[in-house]
Amino acid sequence: MPTLLSWFCQAIFLVVVVYFALYVLLELRVFLISRKVERRKLTELAHSADEADIERWPSVSVLLPIYNESEVVERLIDAACRLRYPSQLLEILVLDDSSDGTTELARRKVEHYAAQDFDIRLLRRRDRKGYKAGNLVNGIQQSRGEFFAIFDADFVPPDNFLLKTVPCFRDPKLGFLQTGIGYENRDVSFLTRFQAMEMGHQQYVTVGLSEDGDMASLSGSSCVWRKVCVDALGGWNASTVTEDVDLGYRAQFGDWKYAYLRDVVSMSVLPETISAYRIQRERWGRGLIHSAFKHLKQMLLQRMPLMKRMHAISVMFSSVLLASIYVLILLSLPLMYLVHFDSVGMQWGALAFFSLVALWGMENAFAARRGARFNSKPNALKALWDTYRYIAMFLPMAWYYFVGGVRALLGVHGDFHRTPKGKDGYRAIVPRINSVLLAGEIFTFLYSALAVWVGFQHGNYFLIPLDVTVCVGFGMVIYWSWQERQAHKRV
Incomplete structure (x- = not known):
């Protein structure tokens, strides 16, 4: 024995x-x-992102899903309203699932900008069915944009975010685009530095995955989605706690392309307490493992070269x-x-x-x-x-x-x-x-x-x-x- x-x-x-x-x-x-791309500095997509002169700007809906985010909700709405884009083609939807004072703070901000002729609305649901995924689905059902730009409550995008990202969608098969993320509080402690480095590593290798046309696991914030792509995929799925990764996998298996622009950077905030960090990572692990097995059969049945399949498995x-x-x-x-x-x-x-x-x-x-x-x-x-x-x-x-x-x-x-x-x-x-x-x-x-x-x-x-x-x-x-x-x- x-x-x-x-x-x-x-x-x-x-x-x-x-x-x-x-x-x-x-x-x-x-x-x-990724090192080769870094040395070259410019990729084909980076070239197109610098060309803000396009014939017709499409309409964009900025989606801001929030839940009990009283400390950051006001600066989030301020940042969204600073985005430079043709005003008649831009709407901002604050998707509020909060149960605390966040709602009143958001309402005052929305009313402030609405009085200045911003196309901005506060949308609330009766319950939190489906959590963030349900909140996003509710938002897109009431939106009018051809594209969705999504920012979580702790994000602050640069004012030229849309001018840099929307031109990339000249390719009709480009379904979604991810941008870089920086962290305001990365130097607070070793815990925050570790998180910034660990996620920085993921961003760095994603450059190589994007360049090589390999499958990637992307974040659900600081990103832009084509409405036609989201509709074709049936929207976000509330059956997993990593609804962003799930939708990204479905898009890539559905032959939609993705792009990654590392040099367009939105700032975010990291958890500074170990309890917040460990609970976040358990949730991420649960959602990622669930999504992996959920899409395993589809990945194996997908026609792709051996190296790309190996990267998909990895x-x-x-x-x-x-x-x-x-x-x-x-x-x-x-x-x-x-x-x-x-x-x-x-x-x-x-x-x-x-x-x-x-x-x-x-x-x-x-x-x-x-x-x-x-x-x-x-x-x-x-x-x-x-x-x-x-x-x-x-x-x-x-x-x-x-x-x-x-x-x-x-x-x-x-x-x-x-x-x-x-x-x-x-x-x-x-x-x-x-x-x-x-x-x-x-x-x-x-x-x-x-x-x-x-x-x-x-x-x-x-x-x-x-x-x-x-x-x-x-x-x-x-x-x-x-x-x-x-x-x-x-x-």
Whole structure:
């Protein structure tokens, strides 16, 4: 029985390593394409985006879905009303699902701009059926634009956003367009810097995916959709909490093209509390994993070249890969007991895993800094330590995605919690899932510390670097949880 269990653990370990290797090699290919685009600076779409002189400007509806966003709703409406575009072709719809004072703030702003002849309306529903997806569907049903520009409550687009993006839609097959995102509060703490870098990395590799014509997973804010495309796809689907990713997948499988303009940047705000961050990432993981399996059959039946199919699998199931890393963490302790890593296969497997982590870490950190536009050059030791902490933070994120994946398998698709941004955390009622995730963090930290001790006791040193890094990553989030708790006590 121990031998059978040993072989089982080794098999899972090697499967994860192979899966990770495929992902790293594909991402490295896209990274090199992004580097080539960066050196060239201009792509065909970037050229067209600079040409604001077009024969006929189409009508555009700016959709602003909000829910209890009292701290940012006024500046959002101000930014939308600053957008430069022919006034007779632009309407702004504030889609308000709020249950607090946000509604009154939004109403006053809307009335202020309506008195200045802006075409702006406040739309409210009787209930929050379908959450954000339902809110957007309700908005487009009352809109008149040929295109939809969508901004979440914490976004501030540049005033030339529409002048830069709308000309790209000369191509009738271009269904939607994503732009770059910057973060106002990225330097508040290491947590915000990590988020800015992690999402900056995604933006950087999306440049390569777009250039190569590969499938991408795009955000649902700071984007523009063609109405004909949205109508053809049946609109946003409320069956998933990542309705933006779901619609993007359906568009790409429906042979609609997408474009990515990294140099058109809207500013946003990151969550600054660890509770807000962990709840947001569990929701993202749940929605992304649900969307991946939901569209798996359609992706496999889609006719596409092998390399593009490989990239589609890599993009769609990257969240599953991250969740599987947590499985590797759980396997580290039994592997310490059951395997002495004296077999050639396990030695090469462990060596390959850590080599891939090093390669991925260097590529990811470089792309993350470029994508997040970090231009400062810290000293070598600080850069090395920050890169190590950056990599370590993916391990708690693996736990959040693991929980999200389990909940998705259990059919929990609609449990939606708004992510408070900035210093605004969950001041009153913290969602229950936060306590589950925190308990898992404490367990994983102790579990990995035990695995380190067992590794030294048994002379099994191969997985100790992984478990030490787990302790660093989970130790940081536990410490931030303690800090947040102390701050709440002071308040």
